[in-house]
Structure formats: C-alpha cells, structure tokens
Amino acid sequence: MTTRAKHLVSLLLAPLLGACLLAGCDSGPRADDDTSQSPRQRERARQVADAWRGSAAATAWSQGYYPMADAVQAPESGWHSQADEHAYENRNFALRGKLPAGTAAQGKVGWPSGDTLTRPLWAAEQAYRSFALDDGAGPRLTVTGAKLGTTTIATSRGTATVPAWLFALDGYGTPLKRVAVTPSKLPRSPIASTSQGSAGGLWSIPEMTGSAADGRSVTVEAAHGACDDGPVVRALETDESVVLYASVAGARSGPCTAQMLMQDVEVELHKPLGDRVLLDAVAGRPVPYGEPGGPSPSWS
Template identity: 30%
Template sequence: MRRIWALWITLLVVTAAATAGCAGSGGDGIGGPGDDPDRLRKQARDALARYDEAVRTAGGQQRFVPVGDLTGQVGDWEAGREENKASLLAGQVVAGGALPAPPQATGTVTWDGGATLDVPLVGAEASLAAIPRGDCGGCPPLTVTGARLTTAKISTTRGPATVPAWEYTLRDTAVRVTRPAVAASAAVTVTPPSWDPFNAPGGLPIDSASVNAAGTTLTVVFVGSQGPASVPCGADYTGEVVESANAVVVIIVTHPHAADEACTAIGFPRTLSVELAAPLGERALLDIQQGLPIAVTRS
C-alpha cells in the first residue's frame, strides 16, 4: 500500500518540480524559480509553529513521529477484485462486527538501529477508525471480518521502525490490511493547512533525507534540473535552513543557467547538503509545502 502511494506522490512531485524548475525562469529564486523569498520563510516559520503545537499536544515528547501513509497491505488483490484497490486507497474499510482489544496495555516500537520505545496500545476498532477516509466515487467499502495483533514496518522521522500493529482480515479476499496499534497520545501528529489550489504553497519538496553521524550535515534529495547552471537549462542549488528547538525546514534556493529559457519539463534527482546550527538529534525535518515530517536516514 505504501509503495502505491509513494509512486503516486513521486509522479506528482516530478511533474510539479519539473514544471517549476525546468521551464523558463526569472533568474535566481528561493525555492522554485519565481518563489517569493519572504513568503517561503513565512511558510517555514508557520510549519515550525504547527509542529511545536503538535509536540506540546503529545506531552512535549517527539521520540515517535510516524511519516507517510500508515495503512499497509499484505498480499495482492485477486482477479475480479481490482476495485478493492481504490477502496483501500480511499480508506473505505469498515468493521463487520466487534473487534478485539489489545491483549496487553503496552507494546514496543523498535527502530532498525536498535533503539526502542514502550508505547500504549489501542484496540483494533480504534486503529481502524484512524484510517483517513476520502471519496472514491462510490467504490464498495471493504468489510473487516477479524483482527489480530502483530507487527508492521513503518517510516518515522528517525528512520524505519517495527511497531505493534493490527492485521485485519477482509471479506471475500485473502488480502489483509495493517494499521499501527499505537495510541495517538504516544505519537506526534501534524495537521497540515488546507490545500488551496488557487494559492498553492511554494518551494521545492524534499523526497528523502539523511544526516551524518555528528547530526550536523543534512543531505536532502529532491527533483530539479538535470545539469548544473553552467549548461543550458541547468541549475545549481543552495539551501537556507530555518530551525526551532523541535524541527528544521530546508528551503532550496534555485540558481538557473539563464532567465526565460525554453526547456523540457522533465525533472531529475538532485541532492543538496546543508549545515545545521545544532545537531538534528530527535528534531524532525519538515516539508516546506505542507509542514509534514520527512523520514531521515541517520548514520
């Protein structure tokens, strides 16, 4: 399931970044060419403020910060069940009866590096209700017939982690759905601002990131021009970092080859390293556009 969303998001990012970064530009620009520097700095400050509030809501701790889609899929849809894909993507999953409570009050989150965190658990019904729901044009809902407590691998701001999870069986299919069984009170959850297509946020989105062992050098991966600014339609990139005690935002500054070039709207993976004023530690890296946490691979 997460792979499906990742592919879809990547396609959107490539299209948006390519359109902004490879079409004609108006000279150097913070974020994508033409982005207003003051507007992006305000976006960054607003994102940090929302994240600070989310950390306060979580009791001031931010050790467990899930990233991305938390609904997993085990197995492939059978022939004739292809419509179930749209139902799951839209979160149209409903309980067909009573679902179990957790067999114990707490469980353990284990990161790939070996770090652990004990967290409170919630029942299968509460985890199911936490799945985000959207409109899928009348697709049939998936009916849950049972659930068992197991584990699942998810992304977090501190890298991949294995978490307690409910695995749901579904009517008329062998596919199973997973969802973390961790109580919402144990996780930092950020609510992004409403998306306004007529006043969309600016900035180049970051696809992934890593930090060095010292925690002071952050390397981000994003979509940009293929070549450097020394060649036609190329661009160089530098970064501006906005930091708080709980998170950081990286604003990518574009330095194109020339203004108003007619270039092919195709994006390519680029990387950029920035120095932080203080080690990243348990702080989160936030996306410039929506202020959502980004997974960071830590050395």
C-alpha cells in the first residue's frame, strides 16, 4: 500500500467514527478486523444500490465507453532505465518531431461481444499534451513522431479495442500508446450525494487505482487523518452494482495536524466485478479510474 500526504486548509477538529461491517453479501476485511457497527453507513450503501438498480443511469452506463485502466500505456518493451521511468512518472517529455495535423473526427470502440460505439477522436497534439508537461527538470523522454493505431483497454463493459496514438520514442522499438477516443459522458446519478462524514462517518472514495486480473478485488484511494488507525473500505454487492463505502478505524479524540493522508486500499469481492457498476456511497455515482482531471480519466 502507498500513502500520500495532502494538506488541508483546516485541522481535523473532531474524531472520525470507525468503520462498519455489513452482513450477508457485504465484503471487506475479516470480521474481527473492526468491531464498530454503523447501520447508517449500511443503509446509505443500500440506498445507492437500490437507486441505481434498473435506472436510466444504469442503462446509460451499460451502453457507454468508460475506461477503467490507464489511457496512457508504456512501451511493451518496458523502460530501459530508472531515469526513463522517472521521466515518464514526472510527465517529462521533449518533442523532436512533427505530430500529424489532421485526423478523422470519430473513432470506433469495439468489444468481443460484437458491440461497437463511435466516439470523438483526440487529435495527436491534444493526446500528447495530456501526458507530456515538457517543463520539468531532470531526465526526459523524447517523442520523435506519432501515428494512429489501436490498443486494448479495460472498460466497464470488459476489454475493448480502441483507436490509439502510437508515439515513437527515441531509443525504443515499441511505442508509447495513448488512447485516442474520449470517454462517454457520465450519466446523471439517480440519487443525490451526501456530505462527507455523514451517515455515521462515511467518506468519499476519490478514485480507483487498480483491479485484480480476475476481477475479484479492486484497489481504491481512501482518506484518513493523522490520529487514527487508517481507512476501512467495505463493499455492498448486488447483481447490478458494487457500492463501496469508506470510513476510518480507531479515530482518537482531539485536534490533529493539518493534513489528510490518502491510502490505497484493496477491497476483496465475493465474485468478479465484471460489468457491475462500481459506486461510491457518498457521491452516489461511479468511482472513476485515476484522477478525473488527469491523463487517464474514466469519463469526460
């Protein structure tokens, strides 16, 4: 697990309530990991699941294109050095060639089922600027050109074949790939969001950071403070959705330092996620993959 500190404007002035367990099909850490129970948290998760079941939003979600993996894919050969890997992580690139100026306006997303969807296509320059900052110190990766091709990516409907810009890198025999089609617009949630800390101490889940190859677990980012035992994320599973609800275990009373910690938490599921929609109990809407404003958003 990785932990990242993020500063807040104010102190955490009150303790957070510990996390709860769900009965039945609810999943999470072992039952003896946390003894605190909160029916209000459980009820909020059920409300979100019930609201999405059979809703117009669920129908739109099942018919859209929502990538659930990195839209930027490293060369198949892997990075040649730690310096190159750091340059990629820091989005430190240099452009030493011309990028294609004109492209088709639309691209086709295809699934093994035979379903297809036409989506707007990014221009090469726009795709390049989504992952390249070009303004950092230290080692850089050099892009020498690009052409339009294809790649595969995990989506909310399974693995899809999509158009991608293939960026040639100096010194590499395989390209850096950037998915070239835009995600579908997120449907309006059938249930309103609730406030942070409500429903017995619920906190939102800002992003999904990964999933197991067999779909039986997801890794998400969850928040906690400096005066507790860390975040706990639990799941309410139905046939149509998996509702994640996060809280904090072992909160201690008194003011804490002006920071909030973000930690990756792996949540085990009773069955593979599949095409079930992954929902956040606080926001009442799907959990995005990656930062919504980053190079790999789950939707536009």
